[in-house]
Amino acid sequence: MREHILLIHPLGYTADPAKTDIARLANLMPPLGLCSIAAYLERQGYRTAIIDCFAHPDSDAKILDHVQSRQPEWIGLTCTTNGFLDAIRIVRLVKAAAPQTKAVLGGVHISALQEKILAQYPEIDCTVVGEGELPLEQLLAGAAPESIRGLVYRTPEGIRFSGLQGRGIELDTLPFPAYDKLEGYPHAYQLPIFNYPRHPNASALSSRGCPYACSYCDRSVFRRSFKYNSADYVYRHMQYLKERWGIRHINFYDDQFTFHRGRVVELCNRLIAEPLGMTFNCAIRAEHVDPELLALMKRAGCWMASLGIETGDPELLAQHRQNPDLEMLARTIREIHRAGIRVKGLLMLGLPGESEESVRRSMNYVFSLPIDDFNLAKFTPFPGSPIYQKIHELGEFEEDYAKMDCMNFVFVTKGMTRERLDQLFLEFYRRHFTRPRVLLGYVAMLWKSPHSWWRFLRNLTSFLRFARSNKRLDG
Incomplete structure (x- = not known):
């Protein structure tokens, strides 16, 4: 059965140095935002998976195998500033192997730069500004892009931003994060x-x-x-x-x-x-x-x-x-x-x-x-x-x-x-x-x-x- 979205946490730098990087080894935190999004989407009936490259360097082969075997409609990547270029690399890697797969990016770096991201990187289909749960649910449901608050998207006339989200989702309505989708949890994280x-x-x-x-x-x-x-x-x-x-x-x-x-x-x-x-x-x-x-x-x-x-x-x-x-x-x-x-x-x-x-x-x-x-x-x-x-x-x-x-x-x-x-x-x-x-x-x-x-x-x-x-x- 085809998967709706594969959520990816980029490593941010090359895999070999990461294996002995003391800063990474001393503090490995799970991607809590992706876990929250996955849990919410699963409750709405969508099939999700998470690959955390930061916890597991050398994940390129795993990503490609996942994309080819489960054929997700979308990949979604969360981006800090220092992880952004690695996210772009992963998007290009996936699209070379599966051109039909669409890519959506979110996170702090994306929210800060908004339309500039799509203008500079044609391989990205759209981005989410602000919280991810509600925009991604609407995106997977096939809603018109202009109706999804917080979405930056492409049109024949150019790049458009649908506008900032309001208060967003009430936190007590969210399920607990999908920790079970993280390989090796909890021992892989410190x-x-x-x-x-x-x-x-x-x-x-x-x-x-x-x-x-x-x-x-x-x-x-x-x-x-x-x-x-x-x-x-x-x-x-x-x-x-x-x-x-x-x-x-x-x-x-x-x-x-x-x-x-x-x-x-x-x-x-x-x-x-x-x-x-x-x-x-x-x-x-x-x-x-x-x-x-x-x-x-x-x-x-x-x-x-x-x-x-x-x-x-x-x-x-x-x-x-x-x-x-x-x-x-x-x-x-x-x-x-x-x-x-x-x-x-x-x-x-x-x-x-x-x-x-x-x-x-x-x-x-x-x-x-x-x-x-x-x-x-x-x-x-x-x-x-x-x-x-x-x-x-x-x-x-x-x-x-x-x-x-x-x-x-x-x-x-x-x-x-x-x-x-x-x-x-x-x-x-x-x-x-x-x-x-x-x-x-x-x-x-x-x-x-x-x-x-x-x-x-x-x-x-x-x-x-x-x-x-x-x-x-x-x-």
Whole structure:
């Protein structure tokens, strides 16, 4: 029986380096958006499949075999900026083997660039701007393109965009994501090492969107909207993951897990009254937690909270973030620590206006706080972010999609060089990980997260190779 759509998550770069890429090995998250779309379409009566090239490099042969044996009417690919060119490569690969197969692309990069994608890439039949569930259902049903909100499509007169979607689907009406369509789930997927206490673990979403508009964040899919699952739905989702897949720890990948305080209180009270034996991580903004809520979250099983700091330089922060209050951030970090929850700080280096002095201020700020773990990204101006519109005025920008993954300095602000940014980046990481408090914290992970240590030792060769390459760069 012919399949309606094959959903594909591109790898984003060549397969051989991916097999030993420590960044990929240390953090393998399932394509939650595709899983949600697949579950929704299946409930509507459509046959779907998912191939996740990021989790399984060398998937070209698998894709071609799938297309030839099941003959899907459509392939659908989700695209981040750095994965976009690989998505185009896959579309060309499929169409060379099965020209009748139609291709639809969606995701953050597509939503940001809209009509420009079809104008530049004739092999793409149409794209979806915004959420994928409703437009894809209508597309598979054969609806007229102009009637499908969020669709960019071709006509004899040229490329047309049907207009932005409204609020979209209510999240509680969605079935749980189709995790069963992911090869090797859950063991093929891993949270970052030392970011979980128990295994197997999983990533999940309980909301979509963020109402804030910081300069560096791409908001092209959900714009500034925010919608969320009810506490009951989230509890049942956790219960499903525990009973069906044996999951013991969940990372909620929401932009703003605690934005709606009431539902978090309700969820935590339910987890305390009807414990599932699970722990969880979440991402928060400092404005939306308080000591009482943090104490409740700890009782309910919260193990780690991540929050965006971005930079410890007050003047630089004020240029790029709403409510740029470093004192509030410091107070919140200390409150999280006092609640017994691990703290992960999220920072960027190389923002427009960055200087050596601002990097030093960030180091001093971070090292003055009880931060257990941190992630330092290399600032990348993505097409859907507010800063993108004027980025060429602010410094040197190498707009190479394949490198735009927050692991390369594709943008160099005025007054800095790429070489110096790389040196400061490595110094920041080295100083953090050689602090006695941090080192003792990782020793404690021997009993707090033993599976992380097992993964670290298993991939020790890749870690050492990464360290040696960085040492050469630093020298």
